[in-house]
Amino acid sequence: MDFGLFSNQKVSANSHNISYSKKTLKKMKSIFKIFSIVTIMMLTIASCTDAQSKNTTKTKFKVLGNCEMCKKTIETSLSVKGVKTADWNVDTKIIEIVYQPDKISEEKLHDLISASGYDTDKKKGDDKAYSELPGCCQYTRK
Ligand SMILES: [Cu+2]
Numbered sequence: 378m379d380f381g382l383f384s385n386q387k388v389s390a391n392s393h394n395i396s397y398s399k400k401t402l403k404k405m406k407s408i409f410k411i412f413s414i415v416t417i418m419m420l421t422i423a424s425c426t427d428a429q430s431k432n433t434t435k436t437k438f439k440v441l442g443n444c445e446m447c448k449k450t451i452e453t454s455l456s457v458k459g460v461k462t463a464d465w466n467v468d469t470k471i472i473e474i475v476y477q478p479d480k481i482s483e484e485k486l487h488d489l490i491s492a493s494g495y496d497t498d499k500k501k502g503d504d505k506a507y508s509e510l511p512g513c514c515q516y517t518r519k
Pocket of ligand 1: 443514
């Protein structure tokens, strides 16, 4: 029968097509999988190195003060978002700050220290905060 033969041929052609496209799909899926894994890995590595290097900068300037207690007050005034480390040297009166300039400005660093009562080389310490410092911490002002 012509009709039967025709429909048989059609079915076999179809099933061949289906198996072929399934194979291709599988191949495409695995390629896509590998690509997305590689992409995610690269993005992760890129964002990690970015966070470490790009966004921090270092500054140092003079802050007047006397003792270890001053050191604590000065450094504590800088424990805010955007400041990574702050280290004031009692002998040299120099503070070294590592901060993120996109989160906090250098001016703001001076403001924070000033607000705690200490003079920086750019900003005079707040008078009220200075008067409230312990006696030993009331450094000689210029
Ligand atoms: Cu002190």
